[in-house]
Amino acid sequence: MKRLRILYLGTLSGTCLDRAHAYRRLGHEVIHLDMRQWLPATAWVDRVTWRIGGHVFSPWLARRMRSELRHQHFDLCHVDNGEWVTPAIIGALKAHCGRVINYNIDDPTGPRDRRRFSAYRRAAPHYDLLAVVRQENVAECQALGARQVTRVWRSADELAHAPRAITPEVAARWHAKALFLGTWMPERGPFLLELIQRGVPLSIRGANWHKAPEWPQLQPHWKGGAIGGHDYAHAIQCAHINIGLLSKGNRDLHTTRSLEIPALGGLFCAERTPEHSELYQEGTEAIFWRDAKECAEHCLALLAQPEKAAAIAAAGHQRFLANRHGNEDILTTVLSKVAP
Incomplete structure (x- = not known):
């Protein structure tokens, strides 16, 4: 596969950061942006996201996204999770990215976190691909109008989860x-x-x-x-x-x-x-x-x-x-x- 220039949207920690590093090990150029850092550093942002939905912040995030991406082009945008990514933000992304995909290891169409993933469900038809980890998510995303859905296994990281020497x-x-x-x-x-x-x-x-x-x-x-x-x-x-x-x-x-x-x-x-x-x-x-x-x-x-x-x-x-x-x-x- 040719070397890609990838815009990676996700937190700068945990398994999300592991996946960004994995893209780099595969030989791709990765620009990693954490949209959470564009929002106030207060617990209320997370409470609103969980109880109402991340779409509430879309006007600010879309404006910031257009500013961040000015004069840049990417072969692919990988959205990890996507709790703040609305159709408007995908529109801003597509002006600079050849493909926009989403990878989500949570249960964005399930009963537990429905309001948290309201933006994800609204945006589902606008992605070029949704990657999910549950068989139920496939049919549920298709019902939302998703263009293409693939089910994958979760994963461990080749470096972060490699055995260490134990003293x-x-x-x-x-x-x-x-x-x-x-x-x-x-x-x-x-x-x-x-x-x-x-x-x-x-x-x-x-x-x-x-x-x-x-x-x-x-x-x-x-x-x-x-x-x-x-x-x-x-x-x-x-x-x-x-x-x-x-x-x-x-x-x-x-x-x-x-x-x-x-x-x-x-x-x-x-x-x-x-x-x-x-x-x-x-x-x-x-x-x-x-x-x-x-x-x-x-x-x-x-x-x-x-x-x-x-x-x-x-x-x-x-x-x-x-x-x-x-x-x-x-x-x-x-x-x-x-x-x-």
Whole structure:
């Protein structure tokens, strides 16, 4: 594929930044703009976006976009997420970009975040391509008038989620027998509490766990808030078992953790779903369960068999590599859908 000049719209952090870097590793020129930085640095902007919709800010953002892009041309604009991108903004983009595509790993047509993605739904017919990660999103985006929709797997990053060398000091700091790394959600508290009650030596890391009704019982197992970068990688690599929980409100059948944990060489222990079963062979490349009782049984058995646990983790890592679910692979697939 020829080298492209890509305008990348998305936050300058997290998996969004990882994807921008992946485009660069593929040999493309990338200009990365974060539209959130064009809005006031107040929590009210995010509250309005979630409760009313990002379209509220369209007049200011469209004007700023036209100013930023004056005298520039791009082969492609990649919009990551798109919660503030309206038809008017796409119009401004198309004056400077040969193609405008959207890549969204959330559930923009689902029930949980509908107002947050009001701009996305209005803009759907104006994109040249929508890339989504759920089969349900395909039909729902087509019903909105989308021209072309493709469903892709989520991805881990070839560099950000590559295994690190683990020193004794790192191992001592991040050691965990069974780890859940993620934000509190209402359905997660009861599940993790049941694991603890069934004897699983659980560590919890992530944001907002103080909001859980189960917080008094969970607090002794909470090891700290959200982490990223090397800390995120070290935590996963130094845990004997990594528990993956889905977001029920987002209709998830797999998440980014489903790729990132095996990419880092961690043992992936998650709910049995059709997509997880497609990604990994149960019992030899990952561990799956139907409820907290089965999850606890698996965790306790594997902690008593460390060599078996290590073998499953190693096999899961090799399967991730064979599946080619890195950012570079997934983005190459997306670009192939809009190549001239």
